[in-house]
Amino acid sequence: MPRRTTRDRLAYSAGKPFAAWRTTSALxxxxxxxxxxxxxxxxxxxxSRVVGYYPAWGIYDRGFEIADLPGEKLTHINYAFANxxxxxxxxxxxxxDVERHLPGDPWSGPGSDVPYFGNFHQLDLLQEQxxxxxxxxxVGGWTWSGNFSDAALTxxxxxxxxxxxxxxxxxxxxxxxxIDWEYPGGGGLSPxxxxxxxxxxxxxxxxxxRSELDARGATHSRHYLLTIAAGAGADKIANIxxxxxxxxxxxxxxxxxxFNGTWSPVSNFNAPLYPSPADPTSTPGAxxxxxxxxxxGRGVPADKLVLGVPFYGRGVQGxxxxxxxxxxxxxxxPMGTWDDATSGATGMFDYADIAVNxxxxxxxxxxxxxxxxxxxxxxxxxxxxLSYDDPASLALKKESxxxxxxxxxMIWEMSxxxxxxxxxxxxxxxxPPTVPALSPGGLGLLATLLGWAATRRLxxxxxxxxxxxxxxxxx
Numbered sequence: 001m002p003r004r005t006t007r008d009r010l011a012y013s014a015g016k017p018f019a020a021w022r023t024t025s026a027l028x029x030x031x032x033x034x035x036x037x038x039x040x041x042x043x044x045x046x047x048s049r050v051v052g053y054y055p056a057w058g059i060y061d062r063g064f065e066i067a068d069l070p071g072e073k074l075t076h077i078n079y080a081f082a083n084x085x086x087x088x089x090x091x092x093x094x095x096x097d098v099e100r101h102l103p104g105d106p107w108s109g110p111g112s113d114v115p116y117f118g119n120f121h122q123l124d125l126l127q128e129q130x131x132x133x134x135x136x137x138x139v140g141g142w143t144w145s146g147n148f149s150d151a152a153l154t155x156x157x158x159x160x161x162x163x164x165x166x167x168x169x170x171x172x173x174x175x176x177x178x179i180d181w182e183y184p185g186g187g188g189l190s191p192x193x194x195x196x197x198x199x200x201x202x203x204x205x206x207x208x209x210r211s212e213l214d215a216r217g218a219t220h221s222r223h224y225l226l227t228i229a230a231g232a233g234a235d236k237i238a239n240i241x242x243x244x245x246x247x248x249x250x251x252x253x254x255x256x257x258x259f260n261g262t263w264s265p266v267s268n269f270n271a272p273l274y275p276s277p278a279d280p281t282s283t284p285g286a287x288x289x290x291x292x293x294x295x296x297g298r299g300v301p302a303d304k305l306v307l308g309v310p311f312y313g314r315g316v317q318g319x320x321x322x323x324x325x326x327x328x329x330x331x332x333x334p335m336g337t338w339d340d341a342t343s344g345a346t347g348m349f350d351y352a353d354i355a356v357n358x359x360x361x362x363x364x365x366x367x368x369x370x371x372x373x374x375x376x377x378x379x380x381x382x383x384x385x386l387s388y389d390d391p392a393s394l395a396l397k398k399e400s401x402x403x404x405x406x407x408x409x410m411i412w413e414m415s416x417x418x419x420x421x422x423x424x425x426x427x428x429x430x431x432p433p434t435v436p437a438l439s440p441g442g443l444g445l446l447a448t449l450l451g452w453a454a455t456r457r458l459x460x461x462x463x464x465x466x467x468x469x470x471x472x473x474x475x
């Protein structure tokens with residue numbers, strides 16, 4: 001889709017006439033249909049992969065089970081995470097992964113028919129329903145990347161890692177391994193171990209794992225997948241040998257989000273598709289398109305690149321009531337969807353929470369920057385600012401995937417969606433997305449009365465009967 005060069009602001013607020021939206025929507029639908037008939041939009045082959053990360057912790061406060069995953073809409077599920085301890089892949093949460101009993105599980109204990117329970121057994125059952133669905137065990141992640149540098153350090157440590165992870169994959173029935181080292185050479189969680197030689201050792205580690213998987217695949221007459229989750233910032237890409245690693249990988253999940261957040265000097269976009277010329281602090285390469293072009297320029301085939309999309313947003317507090325809160329200094333971090341006294345304020349919000357409790361909150365306005373392709377929310381009464389993705393912005397990202405002939409989309413993460421609204425925006429062959437209106441007196445009140453997890457469970461599985469309201473912002 002051609003990029004727009006002018007900034008277009010659309011503000012959404014509660015209480016605006018529904019009839020006005022309906023008229024506008026009808027006109028837009030008519031125009032869209034006409035453009036499709038005339039062939040204005042390019043015709044591309046559909047993206048081949050829809051990779052969804054499932055977090056092991058989804059079963060707790062979120063109440064999101066493996067059985068809730070729409071297996072018919074996904075090609076791959078990356079289970080997050082296995083931990084890395086003593087140079088070996090180990091269970092990250094044994095109770096959630098393999099011990100928890102669910103309805104239908106035998107109580108006689110693991111045996112030949114059911115060698116393990118928990119989420120891993122539920123993945124097996126999901127694959128029985130969707131035979132084409134593939135599962136990968138993702139190793140590491142932001143929290144558990146501290147031991148990768150040691151595991152990659154020597155030929156012996158690399159061999160131990162490759163063998164243990166392949167054993168893990170085979171025993172628990174996964175179709176491959178996803179390496180999520182954040183990050184080779186540093187830049188991850190403090191005090192992770194990192195070394196200058198991580199760059200070369202990461203290549204050697206992937207070679208060792210690929211070799212081990214190929215040997216086992218030859219024995220079982222099948223191919224085991226090897227993928228990575230790669231940082232999208234130019235500094236992160238510079239710390240890996242892209243040209244050397246991609247031949248060993250089936251595809252690369254590019255984490256094209258977290259470009260900005262509470263660490264940034266001003267309120268800014270979490271996951272911009274393109275740069276915004278108005279950004280006063282723009283970091284070269286800090287947008288999804290630039291990251292993809294960086295990988296392409298280093299020789300990665302387009303069909304091996306999978307564009308990461310966030311099902312969450314990032315917020316800050318105390319921005320000035322200038323420029324609709326965008327690109328302003330801020331004074332604090334708001335409590336996010338799942339924040340508590342233990343976690344502290346992270347400013348991270350699930351899309352489902354945003355859609356129910358923020359988009360139509362009285363006094364909250366929604367704006368959209370057509371340079372970067374993403375929306376944001378701003379409440380001028382308290383200086384709240386929230387950058388996130390919605391169905392419309394993800395439709396643009398899907399079009400970018402198709403335009404660049406990329407290998408698909410990757411989702412972080414599946415528990416954060418609301419009735420598949422975001423997922424449907426990126427799945428091939430789905431109709432154009434709509435954004436349902438969620439009135440503060442309706443689902444927002446329900447969330448207040450029942451609690452967020454309970455409301456999510458009530459919402460899951462039913463069809464949306466809600467509409468959308470919008471208005472043009474002046475200025």
